[in-house]
Amino acid sequence: MVGLSNLLSIGQAAFYGIGAYVTALALKTLGLSFFPSVILAIVITLLFAIIVGYISLKMEGDYFILATLGIQIIVFTILNNWIAVTMGPYGIPGIPSPKLFGYIEIKGIESFLMVSTAFSAITIFFFHRLIKSPFGRDLKGLRDDSISMIALGKNITKLKIQSFVISSSFAAISGFIYASYISYIDPTSYNLDESIFIISAVLIGGTGNIKGPIIGAIFVVALPELLRFVGLPDSIAANMRMIIYGLTLVIIMRYRSQGLAGVYKF
């Protein structure tokens, strides 16, 4: 989303978190199976994204970033303090594994690998089609020159809201996979740091095409494994990893602001 429409949202972890919490409640409290709970997670996140989009997308630049940041913190505060539903800082333990078609239980690392691969494939295919579609061209136009887009008679607020909502529904899907795989969630996974982390992954990889964010994600996931090879003690490793992310971000912005594999320069 960042790449296609030049909207830098700091609230992505909020949508991820809402997706995960809705999943947890749907699977545990309501006892729904696989498809209903995915759909519920997506629909609720979508509704929330539409409201947030209407509020925040009327603003530009720094104001938009601030608004998404505000929403991020509000969501985190609610997850952390609304003890009756989210159990607050203790998190929700023991989320049952979802059941596919009522009898196949998705459990264990292999089946989740399959599910997440399937979802990733669908996502990549979807974005591939999206970029080629007229809607994708509109979004690129919005990024490159929003004033000409207005002159061409496009409703740019509507376009922005659409792209915002689409991207948040993918955050909801990742929330679903995370919650049902780890089977335990707590609010700290969905705070501001997580949002900043998501953004740095995207920006390190680069934006404007599909390759960029994928390479960014591979980079941020592979780095801790590499550091494990170097054999740093655990207490240092986490901080060291963040230092490397930060430095990478600074260096990439300096010398290659389109990211490792992206096309779009900020």
Next chain:
Amino acid sequence: MLTQFLINGFINGAIYAMVALGFAIVYNTTRIFHIAFAILYMIAPYLVYSFYSQAGYPLVLSSVAAIVCIVLISVLIELIIYRPLIKKKSSLNVIMISSIGLMIVGINVIALIYGNDTKILSSSISNTISLGNIIITYKQFTQLVISTLAISGFMVFLKYSKFGIKTRAMRDNVTLCNVFALNVPKFRLSLYALSGAFAAIGGILISLDVGMDPYIGMPMFLNAVVALIIGGIGKFHAPLFGGIFIGLLQSLVVWKFSANWQDLMTFSILIIFLIFRPQGLFGEKQRLV
């Protein structure tokens, strides 16, 4: 009881106002969303901790030394990170993202050196001043006096000194400053120095009372930004009202509900302002770019 909460809120608000002013000095003039400001605020008390608790120098001397170090770091950030990007004509978004990167590095370097746990500067229970049934600790009194002095000093300078006139000129029109042969890159350094000093003073004052950990920068930075927005971007007196408004509001929330809901209130107010009055209480319509 309510008066006590309001007084506490006011003192916190004064510090928010000072930190917000430090951010405004950079943001109003250069338009850089200087997120690395948060780590300046956070590193300052750690330096005091090193000088005072570890090396054993007197508190005032350590604080002054820490402020000087932070001023240097702030100037270096401008020199090493921001200036080359501006020379390359990078967009403000790129500069902001580098600033985020820098913040991540800063937080984790401090966490590596000092550890993730909370450190305290002085463990003694401080003496109190009682006025009727209102109690103010000496630490709070120091916070109030120093932040008031810093803010009013800056306001006087802004109004009457050459430096203040240049600052206001930078805020209004950078191109025109160039035309009138103001050495803008050099002047920016002094702005960064001043803003670093405000961050450092704020950080030290707060951590005298409640201690520090590597993550205190961001919440304070966000409060400062909210104060700035509520007050109005572009006006230097605006963050004062914004800061005190937030301070009072947060203490009211603590009084009425609990401290857990402070952030919710602050950021709801931010969003309400962004929707209905994005120019803030005192701001005029914002200049584009």
